[in-house]
Amino acid sequence: MDIILAHRQIDFDALASMVAAQKLYPSSVLVLDGKPNVYVQDFLALSKDQLRFLKSQEVDINDVSKVVLVDTHELKRAGMLGEKISKTPGIEVEIYDHHPYNGPIKTGMFIDHVGSCATLLVEKLAGFGLPLSAFEATLIAIGIYDDTGSLLFDSTTVRDVRAVAYLLEQGANLGVIAEYLRKPLTEEQKELLQQLLDHGQTEFFDGLPVYLAYAETEEYVGGLALLAHRVGELEGADTWFLLVRMDDRVYIVGRSRGRGLPVNRLVEPFGGAGHDRAASATIKDGDLESILKKLRLAIKSRATRPHLVRDMMSYPVKTVSQDTRLGEVEKILLRYGHTGVPVTEDKTLVGIISRRDVEKAVRHGLQHAPVKGFMTRNVVTVDSNATLDEVQRVMVQHDIGRLPVVEDGELVGIVSRSDVLRLVHGGAVPFETQLVRERSIAMRQDILDLIGRLPVNVQEILEAVRDTAQEEECAVYLVGGFVRDLLLSVPTQDLDFVVEGNGGQFAQVLVKRLSEGKLTQHVQFGTAQISFPDGGHLDVASTRVEYYSFPGALPQVEESCLRDDLFRRDFTINSMAICLNSERFGELVDYYGGKRDLQQGKVRFLHNLSFIEDPTRMLRAIRFARRYNFKLAKETLEALFTAIETGVLLKLSVERFTEELFIIFHEDNYLSMCQTLIRSGLFQAWFREDYSWNFNNDDGQESLNWPINIRWLSGISKMRLEDIEKIISRLSLSKTLREETLMLVHLQRTLQETLTLRELDQVLSKAPNGVITVLERDERFHRLIKDYQEAEHRIRMTLDGKALLQMGFKEGPEIGGILERVRTAWLEGQIHSPEEEQEIVQRWIESLR
Template sequence: MEVITAHTNTDLDALASMVAAQKLYPEAVLVFPGKLSRNVEEFMSLHKDIFDIKDIKSISLDKVKRIILVDTKNPRRIGKLAELLQNKNIDVHIYDHHHWAEGDARGSVEVVESVGATVTLLVEIIRRRSIAISPLEATIFALGIYGDTGSLLFTSTTPRDVQAVAYLLENGANLSVVAEFLGRPMTDEQKALLRQLLMSAERHVINGCKVLIARATCPEFVVGLAMLTHTISEIERLDVIFTIVHMEDRVHIVARSNVNEVNVAEILAPFMGGGHPGAASATVKKGDINEIAEKIVRIMQDKVRPPLAAADIMSAPVKTVFPETTIAEASQVMMRYGHTGLPVVQGLEVVGVISRRDVEKATRHGLGHAPVKGFMTTNVITVGPNMPVSELRELMIENDIGRVPVVQDGRLLGIVSRTDVLKTLHHAEVKKPVKTVYVSHIRPQLNISEYLRKGLAPETWDLLQTAGEMAEDMGYQLYAAGGVVRDLLIGYGNLDIDLVVEGDGITFARTLGQKIGVKVRAHEKFGTAELVFKDGFKIDVATARVEYYEYPAALPKVETSSIKQDLYRRDFTINAMAVALNTERFGELIDFFGGREDLQFGQIRVLYNLSFIEDPTRILRAVRFEQRYGMNIEPQTLNLLKEAVRQNMLERVSNERIWDELFHIMLEPAAGKMLARLNSLQIWPQVFPGVTYWEVQPVLNNLHQAIKMLEEWDCPLPAEQWLPYMIAILHWSDEETALKICRRYNLNKRQTEKILVTLDKWGDVLSEVWRTPEEGRLGQLAQSVMALPRESYPLLLAVLDEDWMHQRLRRILTAIEYNKPQLDGKYIRQLGIKPGPIYRQALQALWQARLDNRVTNEEEEKQFLHQFFGLARTD
């Protein structure tokens, strides 16, 4: 006999887990070990005929061969069934989401993981095994997840719980039923207990955390203490809540934590409790509620970590302006350093704050010459360095302010912005204010040295270690930054290595180059250098720098700075990460702006609101990265991009810079998708004026596949791999439009000629290939195709949509390649012919002669060329 059971005072998660476990153990009997929670009682009163759940008194314990524990592994919580755990011959299987604690049972099967609800673990197994579930079962499982995660609002909720709910909804879970049983009104007993708890509530501040401890006594057991604790938490909005209630012969403790600094499961461990960092409970036999409350306070004083304070997240040193500084000057400082506001100081005293919004409004009204004192906010709220971030957050919300100066003894220490606070709210990495190295974070540093070792060639791995050792010796901090970190984290091949030095980048590059014996090219103006290896491989080395823009779309100015400012100047968060290479920190990920999290969530996000205004080419780059990696442009970033497009910001950028981005797009395997995205975002008309996207869309959609097919046919690919895309973009245009585009992007004469020849002839060539019978005419068809440049072959293949036409084109191209002349321009030069267009004409004629079988070998080729140029044979 097999038995499935849960804990006494069985709640919805326990019930749902029991029913789910029976899907895995269909022969097992469901047994309640004791009392049920009120929600479960009400549910069972309606559904008792559907589920055959037995009372513990109705089974014979001596017949049990296996016990399956769900939502608990604590023997004290399963009543009389705990006797089974003392029999070593009984097989024990455990499914639980509570952390392991002393005294817990062990089993031959143990599925114990930190999720919001135990039933989530069982639903995942059911899904993996493709076990069918009914809509009623899906509803019960959803009840368990919603019940134990506070409708997915508790801090213990994980993405796995949400994914499980989505699966259950797909299988017919009824949320109206869930809402009905979770939203039941309180009983009179629960209301009376809630009043006791609120009346007795004591507030403490322990190591900066606001804690509420509520006590009560009830002669009889009242179900739902966890629900009441959650209700108090919503009413009081404090960091931590403890409810301690003496009911019958036991004291029940329930705890909830809303902050990372307090792990309530750890606090209740001495009471043999269990749970999660954010939610835990314990039961103490014959305890005293006052003594328990005092003990909890003592434990918290030892265990609670001091919370993050303003000094931990502030930016320092602070850029400031004076009351007489002009609006134009303040705007330049903000743009230069990427700030959205600046303190205004008079001597050492903060007398005001000027925001970017204020500056922009004044500028629009033509008041750039006016002093900031006329526009600054003078009612300045300041905080001390030790104010907890939770209080600081409330202060900013209550006063609707975006930045708060941190002041001590009248001296400005730093400034905290909304962004700084939001990072702590969403568990992003937060730095301590130190001079050059930003390494102190809320959570432990992630070391990605294993990613480096696996993702880089052995010689590159060795080189980075050598470089890190040299930086250490020189007193510099060295980082690999940008795209290489991004691509290593997602396993995307990238050979581009960019090194950033907190120090003198050129001096470091020259020292390293001398050590490893490679050439160094220095660019003194920008503080950068290149290490150039014999095989052509290059590594860029740069001094950590900040870039600022004197006006929108301008080329950036450069100043030496720290790694944080160097990363802040970058386009997107996924490109604003670095990895430390110094020996002691080798492999340490530097991620100030949440780039790794954005990679995980697959989103492209700018670092600040004016990013697309200051450098509009980032519009094109955002599209390229989005489609290359299969990501999405983050909603706020997408709004900023669309606004920049509406303002025609790309018109302010040189055509050379736009072409550089388009060139890289046309080299990408996903170029067709990128070009389609340019159209959907209304960017297409700004980069290809006069070209109608829908006319060329079918070809662009098929072009990558056509290029792959040609490659599979062993047809030589064009040296300029971007040119087939440019031909496809312009193939429906008239000559005037095509010429304008070619001149706009400074294509050379040969490239332009290939485009214009294709425009003129591709339709006729395609028609001839389509209509002309192949038998005995292959040479003629090949000559027709040869009238087009090789870069237009993908266009022909992309237009053809039938397999037999693909195969005909393949035979034509094979004939062209097979009959390629053995002689080339070198032989013509030996004949004394002056180089020029005549070379191409001659070789084209020779090729056609081979296709017609008028020339079959090298000797006949020589004879043909002599005749073509009217020369007599002398050899």
């Protein structure tokens, strides 16, 4: 006999999973071992005709050959029958579960992190095309809605939503679902809820709020999960626990959301289980007070400091004095994209001026007036130790988008709505917190191991930088692409360093430690380059921030701190740094979530105006995504399409676009990159028409060995000739590549005519090899080129101009004509050997006498 089991305290998800499993295993029997919650009991009471269950005591374990276990991966949680089965050899067990599991996944185990266990079984049903009745679809949907909070819990996944959509297609009734999910509380539940609220309070653990409530009742009252949901609606803490003593047992129910604690880990010491957002435990003969004490200790051991203002604020702050003219303030606000700027005197905050007020004043011709007459003096501020929740409350209460951060009376930073949203919604720029800092330190040994695998010459350079940093007493970091590729275990030789101090002076000292290094300074951009005889180089720069005068312009550079220096970069995966100072050597600095995006395989920009400020970043986004087989983050992809639609790409110079495009042509995966440039509409936006590009994958591995000219010529080879001429007018090609492109156009026109071998030789013999290669791959000219190449391969000319002079020909143009006739004769097969070559030329001589 095959049976289907779930955990003892059967909820709707467990019931739904059992019913779905029976559709997959139609010969199996549903078995109840335990007491379903009160709402499941009501449902079963009305559904006896549709759902037939055996009680556990009705099952002879000797008759059981297979068990399908759902909504738990532990047989001991399936009651006495489950425990007996776990001790009985020879019984096959298959498991469907969505709760956390850290062991090895064996055959017959289907465990995955989704919001509801029923989702896993719906996916199986849909895959096999098994139909469901409206009743079955409705019950299974109730299970998914119940375990995901109507698809609103943080644990809900896209797969849960798709499963519900499938069930609705199968006839699930939303009215029935709503009725079971919105049942009113019983009188017993209302009394218990009131006790929980009366005996509940929010306690703080290292600054983290947790709501703890307890109650006692002599009779068992079902629906604790529902009461936990109601308490969560009434209380603001992100983590909350209900402890209820009923009869001789204490029941613990834990819930968490957003930034809350993983409650399953907190109930494990009590023998409980669940997942990060919902878990429970039952303790027999437990004492409420001692259990509460033990739970507090468990929470304290796992509590981490909440996000504080100092973790998310921006600094240093751009400020102005009271005497600054409004016209100058307008330029500052425009340059940095701020909506306001604080006004200070000797680091003390005295006011704030908004962009709106500045613009109004300037419109009235007051650009020369000082700020002090227009600034707001009653400024709402926050302390650097304030929590994220406090910041949100102040912003909402006062409708303020930027809050100055004050510490001991001095302005130390500023926090904006964007900073809050990044943390709340996990947006593009998650700022460094203490937890991130601790993870960076923990990763240090891993990074040191990666550095230890680098070529010896690179390790020697890093050691020289470390020693120079100690000598110059400044902080130095390895930044950008090298860090990214090091973490991906594909390190490059592209070494970039930033110095918190004078980068030029640092480079001058560093070059003395590097034999054969040659220093070049770039004062305009605050950078220096050290080149080596083998062609390698390294770049050194002072930490700096860039701003753009207009879209597509080259950046203007100012000195700044490391955080701002990394923020000016294109994508989060390129905004990481590794400290090279002795005491922190190998420590990762990741303000903006680059490591996270590397792990998730995403290319994410750092701010919303990224593509507007520098449109070449659109090409780079596609290049990085296809190089590493990553995806563009949702907001980055949307911004790319928006930037294309605005036409900002056309503000780029032809030279800058060409440079970025041909960097792509150097990539191994250039074909896929170019296909993406076409699909995204970026090529059409730049070239202003949709051309017939040839970037298919038919050439496979062979294209990896092609030089740049063949890659380019192959890409345009299928276009109309007039289209090619239009395209090269939108690019700044090198002299050689432009000539080869024009040669391709010329030969494509010429080869469409009927040519003799002699005429063919005249046009092809002087063509560059790259052009011939591309023509030969074109089905229109393939046979013609192959025939010519076979004929040319037959040529074994021994005669030259000197030999003809010795045979009696006069010096002059006649010599060239004879050599051309000889070559043609070889091509046409009139000559097959050097001897025949001598004979035919001798006959020509005799005919001329």
